Amino acid sequence: MLLSPPDVGPLEEEMVVEAVRSGWIAPLGPMVEAFEAVIAERCGRQHAVALSSGTAALHLALLEVGACAGTVVLVPALTFAATANAVVYTGAEPVFVDCESKSGNLDPHLLESALRQLQGEGVFVAAVVPVDLLGRCADYTRILPICERYGVPVVSDAAESLGSSHEGRPAGSFGQMAALSFNGNKIMTTSGGGMLLTDDAATADRIRYLSTQARQPTVHYEHTEIGYNYRLSNVLAALGLAQLERLDEMIGRRRALRQQYVDLFAGQPGVTVFQHPGEEADNCWLTAVCIEPMEAGWSADDLRKALDAVDIESRPIWKPMHQQPVFAGARSFLSGESDHVFATGLTLPSGSALKPKDVDRVVATVRKFLGA
Template sequence: MKTQTQSPYRILLSPPHMSGRERKYVDEVFATNFVAPAGPILSRFEQMFCERTGFSHAVAVSSGTAALHLALRCAGVERGDRVWAPTFTFIASIAPIIYQGATPVLFDCDAHSWNIDLGLVEEELKKAAQRNELPKAIIAVDLYGMPCDLEHLKAIAASYEVAVIADSAEAIGSRREGKHAGFGADCAAFSFNGNKLITTGGGGLLASEDEKLVEYARFLSQQARAPVLHYEHEEIGYNYRMSSINAAVGCGQLEVLEERVTRRREIFENYRKSLGSLPGIRFPDEPAGARANRWLSVLTTNGRPDLAKFILSLNELGIEARRLWKPMHLQGALKGVNVIGGSVAERLFETGLCLPSGTDMTKADEEFVATAVKKIVSEIA
């Protein structure tokens, strides 16, 4: 039984939540002995993903990072090319650019959606065209499950013939204008890491309306092995295919996708109702037409109370809380990278945090977290 002073167990940020439906698919994998990255369950997972999201084609891979790396290969990104991406994101959005020997150019986010600032992108595309320094691709991240305005971005990029890649790793189940997050980009990368809204235990997926693009990504993900009777390789590929066991878990998770989205949104709204009127506390709104999955319940404090003390106090009570993403242009691994703007992202890092959002949270857990936040705000504001 919880007290108002400390939780008897740690309330985690976003732990895996098994539905029980995963077992039948896993049992099928063992019964058929298709445990390698091949077989009917893997194809079924890809098909189920497409049925639930509206994409026509998909290839399941070992991680969201692998999916994004394949997306860049499919876009023809090579050494010396430029790739534009947001600075306010996780490093997995940027690392594949480096893998390809390309140069990242980072952009600030807009203060409303926290996604890449499309006004800055449009302005810089005009300048880059004049300098003959256009990017090969632009990566748009659906941050914390908030779907980017891909229709707008595609319209901006189309006249310059720049590829648009959606990093929808955090946005499974999110929609904008009725279309699933990532739909409309040249291709979209998804993650099923253990902390995501649904999980395969570790894995990712690349989806697109372009069948040839997905088939090329599938080819690359299997060591680029030619379909002949011996091992023939005309180009370098990767060992990126998802295992059937992971895919089996994913099939069961996809069956409850909409339930998980509904619950995450409910947790977010409950936090907003309970905490939104506290001094300095602000929860991000959804842009018109967007339905975010609210992967994590995030808020900003406007500098009150002190963020470090806030997070430490929550953790002492058994509540996992973390700061928002540290902007990529502030990371030592990307020292000296070109950044357009950056002040909005820096301010969000200085003032924002994530609260526990797992779909297996109880109402008592939610109330405990909310009560703790109120207490801390009153004590250290």
């Protein structure tokens, strides 16, 4: 049993078949344009550009704000590697900033300290990339004014948070640009894919140009700068259109599953459901629990092994970037919170495609473990 398997059905099949029969098989086409329009509207943006992945969206967004060799980009310590990898693709250096304990999201106090220190040293900070961890929007109410004071653009990594909101604004609406992901395990999927969101028409045009190999509008193939093969196909956009019609329903099932976990662990000493309470505005993409071993009498790894023994997937929350061997020695502003979340946290099966019998099996396994 997987953590978050794709949730697809007859509607997705119908729309993919429609795209195939239309003859628009190669990248671009009417389904791509329609998908961009509905995603932009859902996220409160003027423009959306469909791309091959969320990582591609981050890469192009960072290039657009000026990330390059000799600059740095501030990235949360607690995130998936793709956020930091996109920084490296531009030639810039990722600098990691620790998280808040309850949300796991970028700590605004540490962020301000990092910006003050780096700019005081004469370091050029090209961007700040907050991440909406596990579907919980970062605290943009505090982050955006800080970045504005220091004159640093914000690129929102909303890869995990489509359908969530913060202070009444939808995920993806924050920052100069934002990136969404439609990977196979996300809240909705196009198999693989992503989206760049912006309110600036010139930026959207520039991203489209770069993502189609930076081809000049001539009768022959003319290129004056390096481009990328980053566009989404018409067939995959059809899958996305169908998924988007079902998005709220799928979020509802994940939220109901979150509540089952809250009830399951209620009263267990040393155990809390991560990001609960306060998830009313979240899409509940993944549900995690944090276990304090000294209080609980068991660890996150003990529970993981019990689930693994019956073929139920669970995983620690993201291993912090400053602990990753590939980023050994990277500059970091740390409080220890991301290390603690990693040591105590465990994500549980959370997918909207899970059937009642699947959920019952997870609950029964956990109850047996707790009883033992």
